[in-house]
Amino acid sequence: MPGSVVALWQGPAQPLRPTDRRIALLLDTLWERHFADIPRVNDVVVGYDYPWKRHLGRIRMTLDQRTSQIGLNRLLDHDAVPSGVLVAILTHEIVHYAQGFGSPLPRTHRHAHAHGTVSHELAHRGLARYEDELACWIEGSWPSFERRARAERQAAARADRLVPCAVASRVVYSL
Numbered sequence: 001m002p003g004s005v006v007a008l009w010q011g012p013a014q015p016l017r018p019t020d021r022r023i024a025l026l027l028d029t030l031w032e033r034h035f036a037d038i039p040r041v042n043d044v045v046v047g048y049d050y051p052w053k054r055h056l057g058r059i060r061m062t063l064d065q066r067t068s069q070i071g072l073n074r075l076l077d078h079d080a081v082p083s084g085v086l087v088a089i090l091t092h093e094i095v096h097y098a099q100g101f102g103s104p105l106p107r108t109h110r111h112a113h114a115h116g117t118v119s120h121e122l123a124h125r126g127l128a129r130y131e132d133e134l135a136c137w138i139e140g141s142w143p144s145f146e147r148r149a150r151a152e153r154q155a156a157a158r159a160d161r162l163v164p165c166a167v168a169s170r171v172v173y174s175l
Ligand SMILES: [Zn+2]
Pocket: 092, 096, 112, 113, 118
């Protein structure tokens, strides 16, 4: 039903995790509080996406225009990320939706970021401080956070790979 937000599922067999639910709830709340005048004319889904090197978030629409997908960089699914940073990214993507980028709504500009249009809209809606918080966080914390978060992901992936080996060796030695 248009108007409902659900987190992106990572695959048909994988249930929503608590962090997926939190991000969906946050998007819903932000939309209700700050963008109540912007109709959701298709389904909007949100979730943690790929751990991009150069993007913290993005919005895109399926070819049939039935769904708009807001994706957050997967590295941001981490306790060390301040909630203001998530608010800044989600509201930035909602502005794109409102201005017809990644959504079926009519485009208000030729280019999504022309003339600081997103920042103007966020300021107009009283959300500039989150954008400032994000800018400070990117400048002061992102480089070290990114290194740590990527290292943690690699360690977790290595641990995952080790499990089947240990299981296999037990099986071999018990024969
Ligand atoms: Zn943007």
